[in-house]
Amino acid sequence: MTEPTNPEVLRDGLFGGARALVTGAGTGIGRAISLRLCALGMSVTGVARREAPLADTAELAAGLPGGFDFRTCNVRDTDAIEAIVAEAGEGGLDLLVNNAGGQFFAPATGISQKGWNSVIDLNLNAVFAVTKAAYPYLKARKGAVVSISLSGVDRGGMGLAHSIAARAGVLGMTRTLALEWAKDGIRLNCIGPGTVVTSGLADEAARQLLDNLVAATPMGEPTPPEDVAELVAFLASSAGRLMTGQLIQIDGAAHLGAGLHMLSA
Ligand SMILES: CCCCC/C=C/C(=O)SCCNC(=O)CCNC(=O)[C@H](O)C(C)(C)COP(=O)(O)OP(=O)(O)OC[C@H]1O[C@@H](n2cnc3c(N)ncnc32)[C@H](O)[C@@H]1OP(=O)(O)O
């Protein structure tokens, strides 16, 4: 198969009447997830720090069967994000997508304590705060949580000690809450994308690193954000009703091969 294929396989109207909260919905993967959920009929509340990208997502969502509204917030501000989760949750919550995240590439010896704490706060502590705040609302609707992680989270990654530690923490949290909240009908899973070409990555990584990441992927191609979005929707759907506590890597076998984990910036 040489041509890119359309990953959209789920049926129109799948999520009519359902509601989601997506963090990091202003750009990249979070925007793709939000737009796909809206296309499938979900009402989505998006969160990010900057208003302009969120407004662009809202414009792109206009006319889709679901709806997109947004709140600006730093997910590291626990009080603020808990208030937003409560506000969104009062209207009903079927799906939480923990997508906001990121890091800088540096060897462990180049990561200051403040830098470590920043990445742990963003990629682990905020995810716990949001997920815990969402619990009563998810319980009321037997909802689902999908947390966006990294390919190779279970094997390490050069220059990513802080981020891998945080995402491994989220994976452990996901597996534990999958057990604790199974009785409530809440399912939690992680998705590990490979290299996704987004503005976030382009800003951060040298072009050479991006090329190297793709070249180190056994299937030889990056992961389109739309593929991640379809997987999120699948996991939220009744087709995923017995899937919980899992890490699903959508990375062209990057996690199996010589791998992204050996590359440094
Ligand atoms: C293995 C699969 C492939 C992986 C591909 C992954 C791709 C992506 O995830 S793309 C995601 C999209 N975007 C990003 O990752 C960028 C997001 N990054 C950030 O938002 C920030 O870097 C941050 C949240 C991680 C830190 O933000 P903040 O707390 O505002 O940072 P400060 O500027 O206040 O700095 C705090 C602390 O961190 C040190 N630091 C920052 N950058 C670096 C760096 N490049 N190298 C070393 N240290 C860095 C900074 O110096 C501060 O520490 P002190 O110097 O001790 O004060």
Ligand SMILES: NC(=O)C1=CN([C@@H]2O[C@H](COP(=O)(O)OP(=O)(O)OC[C@H]3O[C@@H](n4cnc5c(N)ncnc54)[C@H](OP(=O)(O)O)[C@@H]3O)[C@@H](O)[C@H]2O)C=CC1
């Ligand atoms: N791109 C890639 O190759 C891969 C990415 N990932 C992960 O996928 C997720 C999305 O990445 P990607 O789409 O590439 O990144 P982008 O940088 O394109 O998007 C990140 C989104 O999160 C928001 N965000 C970042 N920090 C915060 C914060 N503190 N509070 C609230 N919102 C925040 C950003 O908006 P704003 O700046 O306005 O706050 C933006 O909407 C991240 O967790 C990333 O690490 C995983 C594997 C590979």
